[in-house]
Amino acid sequence: MAPAEPDEVAQSTPAQHVQEEEAAWRAIVAAVLGDGAELVSVSRYITDSRTYRAGDRLAKIRRIDPAWPADAGMEVEAGFLRSLGREVDYTQRDGWEVSVQDVLPGSTFSSHLFDQQETSFTTGDRVRVLRSLVPELRALHRQGISHGDLRTDNILVEGDAVRLVDFDRAARTSPRRAALRDWVGIGGSPTPFWKLAAVSLAPKSLTAARRLRYQLVKNRPAAKVAGEPRDVARLRDAWHLAEQSAANARGQGLAYYALSYRGRHLSGERAWPLRWDPIAASVDFTGKRMLELGCNMGLLSNFAKMHGAAETHGVDHDPTIVDAARTVADAFQTGSTFEQLDLMGSERWEERLSGYDLVTALSVVHWLPDRDRVLRFLARHAELLYEGHDELPDEIALLNSLGFDQVDVVLRTERDRHVLYARRTGG
Numbered sequence: 001m002a003p004a005e006p007d008e009v010a011q012s013t014p015a016q017h018v019q020e021e022e023a024a025w026r027a028i029v030a031a032v033l034g035d036g037a038e039l040v041s042v043s044r045y046i047t048d049s050r051t052y053r054a055g056d057r058l059a060k061i062r063r064i065d066p067a068w069p070a071d072a073g074m075e076v077e078a079g080f081l082r083s084l085g086r087e088v089d090y091t092q093r094d095g096w097e098v099s100v101q102d103v104l105p106g107s108t109f110s111s112h113l114f115d116q117q118e119t120s121f122t123t124g125d126r127v128r129v130l131r132s133l134v135p136e137l138r139a140l141h142r143q144g145i146s147h148g149d150l151r152t153d154n155i156l157v158e159g160d161a162v163r164l165v166d167f168d169r170a171a172r173t174s175p176r177r178a179a180l181r182d183w184v185g186i187g188g189s190p191t192p193f194w195k196l197a198a199v200s201l202a203p204k205s206l207t208a209a210r211r212l213r214y215q216l217v218k219n220r221p222a223a224k225v226a227g228e229p230r231d232v233a234r235l236r237d238a239w240h241l242a243e244q245s246a247a248n249a250r251g252q253g254l255a256y257y258a259l260s261y262r263g264r265h266l267s268g269e270r271a272w273p274l275r276w277d278p279i280a281a282s283v284d285f286t287g288k289r290m291l292e293l294g295c296n297m298g299l300l301s302n303f304a305k306m307h308g309a310a311e312t313h314g315v316d317h318d319p320t321i322v323d324a325a326r327t328v329a330d331a332f333q334t335g336s337t338f339e340q341l342d343l344m345g346s347e348r349w350e351e352r353l354s355g356y357d358l359v360t361a362l363s364v365v366h367w368l369p370d371r372d373r374v375l376r377f378l379a380r381h382a383e384l385l386y387e388g389h390d391e392l393p394d395e396i397a398l399l400n401s402l403g404f405d406q407v408d409v410v411l412r413t414e415r416d417r418h419v420l421y422a423r424r425t426g427g
């Protein structure tokens with residue numbers, strides 16, 4: 001065999017980039033926390049920053065980026081946390097920054113507001129959280145510290161106690177400036193208190209405002225970063241579209257998934273590796289034709305294609321998110337196809353879309369007014385990847401009733417739901 005040309009060696013495919021990225025993370029996480037650490041979150045703003053948990057230890061890890069200003073590093077954040085009396089162990093190793101601290105009790109304000117499992121939170125509870133935050137913020141400002149990013153998932157709620165976390169946008173300034181920045185956003189804060197209050201008290205009206213904003217900005221391309229490779233630039237375009245779509249969390253203007261690719265971080269509400277890694281470990285996509293219902297940004301279709309699927313097709317009723325999914329396919333050059341389709345619409349799409357080797361319906365059936373229509377469609381197929389929002393035994397019973405005699409749990413999500421791999425073995 002002829003030796004490979006240097007250019008051939010240097011040019012990795014998108015699929016190789018994806019695998020290299022995950023291998024790099026696995027290595028640093030194992031070095032810091034040992035085996036079995038679980039990915040808890042991925043930063044929306046800071047390049048390549050993730051938080052992992054093992055037992056009661058929490059490690060925030062970030063690839064050192066020489067382009068990042070020195071006063072915005074995690075060491076600075078660790079300093080802020082220490083001035084609030086929290087213990088943080090900060091180190092740098094092998095090109096990564098790592099800060100380790102104990103897990104704090106409580107769950108995020110966003111999980112109380114937006115997650116299905118925690119919907120019992122009343123308007124009174126929301127007001128109580130906002131009120132409890134006022135003395136916390138005042139104490140911070142007296143020290144001349146502004147938090148700078150009062151998003152609902154930077155606030156931990158535990159009974160009556162409220163704690164601020166994630167100080168990666170904090171700044172040290174005068175008490176007056178700190179207060180102006182956090183209360184009203186003067187001096188640069190993406191989420192000052194008034195916005196936090198608006199999101200937590202009136203999420204529905206904000207969603208409407210976001211749709212309107214999308215109408216105004218949809219033709220504007222994502223900000224370009226000079227010299228970026230084409231695949232990364234196209235992914236930025238896709239994320240920009242996804243941020244404007246109505247197919248993600250209310251009031252946050254965030255894409256549904258966060259992804260690190262070739263050392264760049266694309267912000268999102270949920271960490272894609274958290275979902276993809278266990279799916280890739282359980283499902284063999286090789287040579288299969290796959291249909292993805294409620295595909296959102298189409299990451300599953302695109303990644304399945306990069307992991308050997310013969311053909312993938314995704315459908316979603318939101319036109320903007322379908323544009324985003326197509327743009328992801330263009331970035332990764334996968335050839336995955338997508339279409340806008342309302343599963344509840346008048347078209348009898350069932351005939352046209354029957355016959356795929358594998359159908360996926362992850363967190364979509366739950367949202368449909370006529371679930372039976374889609375469940376009948378799923379029952380026509382031999383292999384199904386499914387995520388519902390009910391208790392595990394009920395989900396398994398449902399899939400059994402559709403004729404799937406083998407049902408395996410692929411993953412329990414960070415939202416406490418199960419992704420199930422269901423098959424008809426004919427046994």
Ligand SMILES: C[S@@+](CC[C@H](N)C(=O)[O-])C[C@H]1O[C@@H](n2cnc3c(N)ncnc32)[C@H](O)[C@@H]1O
Pocket residue numbers: 247293294295296297315316317318321341342343344361362363364367368
């Ligand atoms: C919670 S997201 C899940 C996305 C993706 N399946 C995943 O698990 O990451 C639900 C998706 O279903 C889509 N959806 C909701 N109702 C739909 C309908 N009637 N027809 C098609 N898609 C729908 C939404 O636009 C959204 O992208």
